[in-house]
């Protein structure tokens with residue numbers, strides 16, 4: 489069986505990011521920059537005042553001295569002249585500093601009377617002046633390609649004079665759940681039936697990764713129904729299936745998809761939950777066959793679909809947030825499958841992060857999954873571990889998934 493790292497590498501190996509599209513800057517939140525965004529101007533575009541007061545020549549200012557007021561520089565209306573010896577110009581926060589001036593005398597430290605300004609406390613040279621380009625300079629990259637735009641990036645790109653930005657097209661991810669027993673949530677559940685939790689859960693995961701989920705109707709456990717529902721999948725960027733991945737008589741996802749051209753890259757990995765994971769391709773579309781047990785579907789979704797969707801979306805950051813914690817309880821020796829244990833997080837008295845695994849790790853138990861703040865990572869063949877020992881965790885509490 490393949491290791492988790494090998495499986496991840498093979499899934500990512502041939503994924504190509506989607507192409508760019510232009511969107512209005514204000515609509516670009518959470519989108520992935522398709523190219524570096526470079527400043528179209530210096531910011532500030534000129535030397536400007538950081539305070540309301542008077543533009544002066546610092547050398548002319550002495551306590552009790554007077555200056556002659558020769559004009560005004562309101563924001564957006566720069567003073568056209570020059571501040572000569574013994575002169576000053578009224579100025580405001582954000583206004584352009586006139587030529588000749590080299591400091592701002594704040595108005596609390598001055599007294600204006602007619603055409604004269606009396607200095608109470610002189611400013612130091614350069615004081616209260618924001619220099620041209622001190623925030624960023626023209627042509628400087630302010631948002632690098634591959635970054636998911638935040639509100640702060642949008643403010644920055646706007647300041648850099650961009651109205652539109654090139655972002656990656658969101659990858660379209662089709663989701664196909666299989667199983668005679670599954671019904672739409674809210675519908676009557678027949679005897680032996682179960683509400684379909686995987687499809688809406690995976691759709692939310694896709695959306696959180698920056699993709700556009702397309703929820704296909706669920707397939708019955710027949711080769712023909714699976715092939716029928718996945719027909720035409722070539723227009724998607726990725727197909728996620730859930731269920732029918734294991735070895736039972738009715739686990740028919742591979743056979744169903746083979747009818748429409750699936751070639752399998754690998755099947756089964758050394759991971760718990762998630763052993764029957766399958767990866768393959770139908771034409772240009774990558775296929776991830778997730779196990780049906782909902783916890784296995786979601787954990788495999790995090791470990792394999794998340795980096796794949798982020799790669800398709802052109803996201804520079806593809807890995808899950810990890811941390812080191814100390815174990816809140818003893819753990820037994822592990823077998824050959826990498827284990828992902830649902831756990832809560834708290835703080836030990838010394839402030840260290842404490843990860844405590846739920847006692848039951850059945851991969852059908854969604855309630856413990858929803859309550860988990862972390863997944864404790866147990867490498868294959870890990871020896872028994874005692875409470876207080878360090879462990880690696882995936883920080884589910886840092887993912888809005």
Ligand SMILES: Nc1nc2c(c(=O)[nH]1)N[C@H]1C(S)=C(S)[C@@H](COP(=O)(O)OP(=O)(O)OC[C@H]3O[C@@H](n4cnc5c(N)ncnc54)[C@H](O)[C@@H]3O)O[C@H]1N2
Pocket residue numbers: 665666667669670682683684685686687730731732733734735736739761762763764778779780781782784851852
């Ligand atoms: N003899 C063996 N049996 C199993 C093995 C094995 O190696 N040998 N592997 C086990 C592991 S590990 C897993 S995980 C499951 C995966 O099975 P499938 O992917 O074939 O999933 P199903 O059999 O279709 O369903 C499993 C379970 O999950 C429920 N389910 C399925 N789809 C949904 C859905 N959309 N929403 C909610 N619940 C769903 C389904 O009713 C089953 O209870 O196989 C083990 N068996």
Ligand code: MOO
Pocket residue numbers: 759760761762763764779781783784851
């Ligand atoms: O993926 Mo299965 O859940 O390992 O039980």
